[in-house]
Amino acid sequence: MSGQEGGTEQLELIRSTLPRTRTPRTEATASTDPVASVVVDTGLAHLDRPFEYLVPESMADTAVPGARVKVRFAGQDLDGFVVARAATAEHEGRLAPIRRVVSPEPVLGPTQLRVATAVAARCAGSLGDVLRLAVPPRHAAAEKALALDPPTPDPLPGAGGTGGAVGTGGAGGPAGPWDRYAAGPAYLSRLTAGESPAASWLAEPITDPSQDWPAALAAAAAATLAGGRGSVIVVPDRRDVGRVDAALTQALGPGRHVRLTADQGPQARYTAWLKVLRGHVSVVVGTRAAAFAPVRELGLVAWWDDGDDLLDEPRSPYPHVRDVLLTRASVEGAAVLSGGFTRTVAVQRLVDTGELRVIAGGGVRGAAPRVQVAGEGVEVERDAAAASAHLPSLAWRTAKAALESGPVLVQVPRRGYVPSLSCQTCRTAVRCSHCGGPVALGSRQAEPACRWCGRGVGRFECRHCGGRELRSSVVGARRTAEELGRAFPGVPVHTSGAGAVLDRVAATPSLVIATPGAEPVADGGYAACLLLDAWASLDRPTLDAGEEALRRWLAAGALTRGAAAGGQLVLCGAPGHTTLPVVEALVRWDPAWFAARELAERGELSLPPTVAMAAVTGDRRAVEVALRLAHLPPGVDQLGPLPVSDDAVRVLLRAPLEEGPALASSLVAMKAVRSARKEKTSIQVRMDPRDPAT
Structure with missing residues (x-):
């Protein structure tokens, strides 16, 4: 073999070890x-x-x-x-x-694209971020398993698709869930006729499953479906989805609607979403994941309890379900139904401007439980059992009497055992010496420890007064259950909260200790409801503290039997030296008055939702540079910067409502400039934050 031949073989050997490059293949275009x-x-x-x-x-x-x-x-x-x-x-x-x-x-039709584009513009976000929320990830097996053509639907229950399904209370039949509201039947008639009415609905507290709020939402969906159009119903959590799902099955029959939630799993969620996209079903109920469901011929968008923070999207661009559905209604010409036992100030503004009409009942006082505030008047006797349970005598006596006829709900604003400790002498909150976090007790036998870093306190000595004894600032749900179990021996005690949420309890006597939002439904309603530590709900350093407290209290009270059936509600721990509007609204069961009052006060102070507001959060220098890049419209006030952590500040931008779109547009442009410059430090831009201070 010659040297040239050997060199050639070596070259070929080297070439064989190198990665092969593909020659670009030119393909004809369509x-x-x-x-x-x-x-x-x-x-x-x-x-x-x-x-x-x-x-x-x-x-x-x-x-x-x-x-x-x-x-x-x-x-x-x-x-x-x-x-x-x-x-x-x-x-x-x-x-x-x-x-x-x-x-x-x-998967992305022209209507969905218009809605996503409008939501992105309103929230000062990007279209890509909205599409990630609107279109779920693909699941190939789900696409192959589901038939392309929708099945032939069965007739709607009831004559002509109305009757009991729509809830109009036909001759000789029981009254439908909307018949107790003066404008209810007219609203359903307009839905069936293909019109697009928009309403704010204050629901009455009804414990009868055939008349309660899930049944009313199902009746509205049935009326819309009878008119040949579909519906999207969004509720805060899985338990609410289950209740509305059962009501829809009763009103529409099986197979005419789907559930759509984020916790379904990839295949189940995508299958439900595809059923809507391909026209297999026209009615969707779900959590905020359902807000963008691609319903064909959309005729109704409805949401329940928009004050619940679960309807506030935590991912960029942070749209609220209310705003998404209002945008869809505007783009697709659908009717609007905003429901709840109370009304947020955002919805109250829409009522004041005439964008939403009011649907309310006239028999609230009879349907609601009798409300009392513990501590009003002079308590002559002090029961030993009540003292051991840390309950006012009025609350203890109410619970004892109610347990003879049914379960009693006890709402506790905090979970855990003792989530907050303070000095026995000066009442100063105890903080961890290492990280500054709150100190708590995890159980009866546990030692005080920090809730943030887990370090023990050891021997306590107050930095302010030198005191050495601790006291509980707030009693948690587990500690309350323990104390009430001793105060009412022999009575079953159930707890419902984070990690173990109950869906239902029987009508037999029992004590149900629950945190806000985790209250189970009782068969036939609770005989009584105790709202503990009212001051803890009212003392939150947020703009909507009163609004949120009333929402939680009314939600618990709505699970209680009406006053005509002996139902009672006792508010414990409210300040006794003054009358608070939120407590007055609870006693009178008048959420509309409170919402109007709150909106008027915010208008006087130029606070949302009477103004447009944006929050820009991040590193101080990054925020300052970003605001210089933003060509803000005239009339924008800059509030701040205010520190939110050791290395971050927040600036609030406030503008008149009519300048809201221009403010959002200027922030979108600013983000684009920062992106083109490849800025390394990130900032967060949020339009209409739930609470500007947090």
Whole structure:
């Protein structure tokens, strides 16, 4: 073998070890509409727009508007949605081809795109962030398993799809859930007629499952479906979804609606979402994940209890379910129904402006329990059992009498055992010497320890007065259950809270200790309800402390039997030296008066929702530079910066309501500039924060 031959063999050996480079293969483009506009998930604010790509001939029938695709962008393959096809391109340069079609399923229709674009603009966010909330991740097995064509639906229950399903209270039948409201039957009639009424509904506290709020929502969905249109119903949590789901099954029959929640699992959630997209069903009930459900011929958007923070999206751009559904109603011409036992100030503003009409009942006093405030008047006797249970005598006597006829609900504002300790002498809260966190007791036998870092306190000595004894500032649900168990021997005690939430309890006598939002439904309603530590709910350093306290109290009271059936509610721990409007609203069961009062006060102080507001949070220098980049519209007030942590500040931007869109637009532009500059420090921009101070 010659040296040349040996060198050639070595060269071939080296070449065989090198990675092979693929020769680009040129493929013919589609003959019809060869240009696709694609929304690419870049995650960059300054690239938040559609880009044009060529459609290869092999993808001509699958790269349809709404389909998921893979495209080459900045040297990497990224996900995207085809939003349009065109015959010619606006871009004058060379276009790259679509790499592949992930799925030809048109998951992003033009209506959903308009809604997502409007939500992004309102929240000063990016379209990509909204689409991640609106369209769930693909599940290939779910796409293959579900039939493309919807099945033939069974007739609606009741004659002509109305009757009992719609709840109009036909001749000889029981009154429907809307018949107790003066404007209720008219609202349902307009839904069936294909109209789009918008209403704020103050629900009466009814313990009869055939007449309560889930049944009323189901009747509204049935009336809309009878008119040939679909509905989206959003509620705060899984237990509420279960109640409305059962009511929808009763009103519509099986198979005519789906549940859509974030905790269903990838395949179950995507299957439910596909059933809506492909037209298998027209009614959706779910948590905030259902707000963007692609219902065909949408006729009604409804939400329940929008004051619950579970309806506030914690991911960018932080849209509230109320705002998403109002946007959908505006874009798609749907009716609106805002329901709850109370009314938020945001909804009250819509009522005052005439955007929502009022639906309220006239028999609230009879349906609501009798409300008493512990401590009013002179308590002559002091029961030893009441003292050991840390209950006012009035509350203890009410509970003892009510236990003869049914269960008693005890709402405790804090979970745990003793979540907060203070000095026995000066009442100063005890803080951890290492991290500054609150000190608590985990159980009866546990030693005081920090709730943040877990370190023990050891021998306590107050820094302010030198005291050496501790006292409980707030008693948690587990400690309350322990004390009430001793005060009422032989009575079963149930607890419901984080980690162990009960759905229902029997009508037999028992004590149910629950934190706000975790109260189980009692068969036939609770005989009495005790609201403990009212001051802990009112003493929160937030703008909506009173509004939130009333919402929690009315939600618990609504699970209690009406005054006509002997139901009683006792508020414990309210300040006795003055009359608070929120306590007065509870006693009178008048949430509309309180919401109007709160809105008027916020208007005088130029606070949301009477003004548009944005919160910009981040590193001090980053926030200062960002605000210099933002060309804010005239009339914007800058409040701050205020420290929110050791290394972050917050600036509030306040503007008249009519300048809200301009304020959001200027913040979007500012974020795009920062993104183009590749700023390393991140900032958070949030429109209309729930509480500007937090």
